[in-house]
Amino acid sequence: SYELSQPPSVAVSPGQTAVITCSGAKLGNTYASWYQQKPGQSPVVVVYQGIKRPSGVPERFSGSSSGNTATLTISGTQALDEADYYCQAWDNNLVIFGGGTKLTVL
Amino acid sequence: DVQLLESGGGLVQSGGSLRLSCAASGFTFSSYVMFWVRQAPGKGLEWVSTISASGVNTFYSDSVKGRFTVSRDNSNNSLSLQMNSLRAEDTAKYYCASQLPTGIFSVRPMGSWGQGTLVTVSP
Numbered sequence: 683s684y685e686l687s688q689p690p691s692v693a694v695s696p697g698q699t700a701v702i703t704c705s706g707a708k709l710g711n712t713y714a715s716w717y718q719q720k721p722g723q724s725p726v727v728v729v730y731q732g733i734k735r736p737s738g739v740p741e742r743f744s745g746s747s748s749g750n751t752a753t754l755t756i757s758g759t760q761a762l763d764e765a766d767y768y769c770q771a772w773d774n775n776l777v778i779f780g781g782g783t784k785l786t787v788l
Numbered sequence: 789d790v791q792l793l794e795s796g797g798g799l800v801q802s803g804g805s806l807r808l809s810c811a812a813s814g815f816t817f818s819s820y821v822m823f824w825v826r827q828a829p830g831k832g833l834e835w836v837s838t839i840s841a842s843g844v845n846t847f848y849s850d851s852v853k854g855r856f857t858v859s860r861d862n863s864n865n866s867l868s869l870q871m872n873s874l875r876a877e878d879t880a881k882y883y884c885a886s887q888l889p890t891g892i893f894s895v896r897p898m899g900s901w902g903q904g905t906l907v908t909v910s911p
Contacts, residue, residue: 715897717833724883724901725825725833731891736899768833772895775847777823777835 683773684708686780693786700756702783704769707750712771714752716745719782720765728767729754761787790814790900792884797905804874808905810867810884815900818842818862821887823898824869826880826907836882837869852878874909881906 686706694700704714713732717725727736729745732752742757752771756763764787769780796808810822824836837858838847846858857870867884881904888899 713892713895715895717897719833724903725898726901727888727897727899730888730897731895734891736888736890766832770833770897775838775845776849777825777838779825779833779835782832 683776683778686769686771686778688769688780688783691784693788694759695788696761697758700759700785702754702767704752704780705750706771708773709750709752709771715770716754717768718765759787763787792900792902794884794902794905797907799908800874801910802876805872806907808869808882810902812865817865822867823885825883825885828880876909876911879909
């Protein structure tokens with residue numbers, strides 16, 4: 683299987699836009715999902731199938747993709763968005779996670 | 789509401805075995821693909837295993853293949869992970885998760901997660 687690469691950390695000021703990328707050799711042929719994990723909590727999916735949001739996820743979370751890179755964008759970032767974010771994709775029946783990105787809201 | 793409750797974690801010596809369980813409620817368990825995902829202390833998420841809704845098809849990461857076995861009992865709404873030949877690097881919190889019930893089936897993510905159960909393997 684292939685690897686998914688994420689920046690280890692991203693920092694943003696409150697109200698600004700946070701952008702977290704996920705690169706992988708086969709991402710252009712599949713869809714990425716994104717999970718948010720706050721300290722001491724279980725992960726929560728915030729984007730799936732590249733661009734869709736589960737019910738209950740705020741509209742400020744959006745996903746996109748271009749070529750072999752998937753992107754999670756958080757518009758109008760709030761302090762409560764500070765968390766670790768993981769991208770995830772499929773390689774046939776195998777699940778792949780990115781290494782995670784720690785989002786800091788300054 | 790979907791509820792997933794893991795149990796069975798604990799301290800075990802290297803080379804030993806442990807069986808994790810996940811009790812599911814609040815949804816039609818027998819219709820959902822289920823997963824095990826682990827997270828070593830201070831580290832990222834690592835997929836461990838997937839089992840189809842019927843239990844016929846199972847998949848494993850290379851790191852656990854041949855040592856771990858996933859199974860499910862749809863009559864009792866339960867998921868299990870039998871872990872043998874445990875190693876220090878298997879030390880992690882183990883989560884069970886159910887597939888999100890919407891979207892393209894083959895790429896549906898983990899929609900609901902339990903709180904996890906901690907497995908510690910001593911060298």
